[in-house]
Amino acid sequence: MCLLLCFLCVLLLYLFNEWSKTLRVNPSAFSSSRNVTILLWHHPFKTHVNLKGDVCWNLYRIPHCRLVDQRSMFSSADVVVFHNWELIYNSQKLPTDRPRPRGQRWAWMSFESPAHNGNLSQFANIFNMTISYRRDADITVPYGELLPKEDKKLLGEDNLQKKTSLVCWVVSNYRPHYKRSQVYTELNAIIPVKVYGRWKKTPLSSSALLPTISRCYFYLAFENSLFKDYITEKLWRNAYRGGAVPVVLGAPLNDYKAVAPPHSFIHVDEFASVRGMAKYLQELAEDKKRYAEYLAWKKHWKVKMGTDWRERLCKICPQFNSLPQHKVYSDLQAWDSAENTSA
Numbered sequence: 523m524c525l526l527l528c529f530l531c532v533l534l535l536y537l538f539n540e541w542s543k544t545l546r547v548n549p550s551a552f553s554s555s556r557n558v559t560i561l562l563w564h565h566p567f568k569t570h571v572n573l574k575g576d577v578c579w580n581l582y583r584i585p586h587c588r589l590v591d592q593r594s595m596f597s598s599a600d601v602v603v604f605h606n607w608e609l610i611y612n613s614q615k616l617p618t619d620r621p622r623p624r625g626q627r628w629a630w631m632s633f634e635s636p637a638h639n640g641n642l643s644q645f646a647n648i649f650n651m652t653i654s655y656r657r658d659a660d661i662t663v664p665y666g667e668l669l670p671k672e673d674k675k676l677l678g679e680d681n682l683q684k685k686t687s688l689v690c691w692v693v694s695n696y697r698p699h700y701k702r703s704q705v706y707t708e709l710n711a712i713i714p715v716k717v718y719g720r721w722k723k724t725p726l727s728s729s730a731l732l733p734t735i736s737r738c739y740f741y742l743a744f745e746n747s748l749f750k751d752y753i754t755e756k757l758w759r760n761a762y763r764g765g766a767v768p769v770v771l772g773a774p775l776n777d778y779k780a781v782a783p784p785h786s787f788i789h790v791d792e793f794a795s796v797r798g799m800a801k802y803l804q805e806l807a808e809d810k811k812r813y814a815e816y817l818a819w820k821k822h823w824k825v826k827m828g829t830d831w832r833e834r835l836c837k838i839c840p841q842f843n844s845l846p847q848h849k850v851y852s853d854l855q856a857w858d859s860a861e862n863t864s865a
């Protein structure tokens with residue numbers, strides 16, 4: 523009798539423990555077990571994005587987020603995502619002839635700068651949300667971001683010994699009228715700039731890119747166009763991962779300050795003249811201690827890239843419930859070409 527009672531107690535305890543475990547693991551399981559369905563209307567740049575399986579959970583631990591690309595799912599999709607490039611070049615059309623299900627949101631997605639987004643005035647009063655690198659988009663996915671580092675290893679000083687070039691630039695698409703070309707020309711007249719890429723007929727394979735940059739003290743992370751928040755892999759991957767200190771030209775200084783570690787980059791606008799900047803770079807490369815201060819952030823932070831289309835889509839889900847109930851971009855062109863308003 524006593525034995526039986528003991529056994530029952532143990533069983534009860536065990537069951538209770540298992541039950542409470544399920545609660546702990548997923549506290550939201552009871553409130554929002556519904557999947558949010560994201561329909562990708564067409565694949566960006568004709569490259570197929572593999573949406574098979576529960577990609578948001580498997581890759582990013584984002585639950586209840588279903589990515590689909592079957593247009594037959596239109597009527598049950600919570601969000602339909604349209605990549606801008608195909609729309610402006612007329613290879614894809616908006617399904618404006620279909621009745622839009624109540625509550626469905628249409629999302630405009632572009633990671634290009636406004637210089638390459640085309641004329642968006644045709645898209646007035648169509649979209650409910652934006653997906654972009656811009657900090658003021660409904661869904662912001664920057665090209666890169668920082669994550670705190672668990673093992674706080676210091677970067678070895680020996681890295682500096684391997685440096686053979688003062689300033690490097692990788693450029694494929696050289697246009698003389700770009701601001702970046704003018705700054706390069708002026709800089710190169712004062713200090714040597716080693717140029718790689720298709721322009722100088724010295725293209726770098728993707729596996730050679732970062733090792734090459736690592737041998738430079740400074741890397742010109744010059745964007746092709748100057749727009750707010752437009753900060754691309756040139757900073758996050760090429761410079762930061764390559765291990766050169768970035769000299770940046772693109773978004774305003776304050777945009778960089780908002781997302782990049784303090785004292786990790788040099789902005790062209792911080793100098794009254796290119797000559798002044800050239801002098802600064804030279805002095806810095808000769809002063810190991812001061813130069814190393816520009817790499818000190820690496821002890822605490824690591825760079826995470828945000829360039830996977832699946833992540834860009836999955837990121838809608840955690841924010842889905844806090845999107846405004848009703849929102850329409852009545853003038854998308856104006857939104858896209860908005861002036862730099864960051865303080």
Ligand SMILES: *[C@@H]1O[C@H](CO)[C@@H](O)[C@H](O)[C@H]1NC(C)=O
Nearest residue numbers: 555556557575576586587588
């Ligand atoms: C939610 O979506 C995932 C991934 O597609 C799927 O495996 C799961 O069965 C779905 N759950 C519900 C409740 O529909």
Ligand SMILES: *[C@@H]1O[C@H](CO)[C@@H](O)[C@H](O)[C@H]1NC(C)=O
Nearest residue numbers: 640641642643644645855859
């Ligand atoms: C965009 O196109 C509209 C007509 O479709 C035109 O009125 C407008 O001037 C164009 N805007 C720009 C910036 O080219």
Ligand SMILES: *[C@@H]1O[C@H](CO)[C@@H](O)[C@H](O)[C@H]1NC(C)=O
Nearest residue numbers: 625647648650847848849850
């Ligand atoms: C989305 O935009 C359409 C077109 O302007 C509008 O009719 C609809 O109410 C909007 N939906 C939401 C959820 O904001």
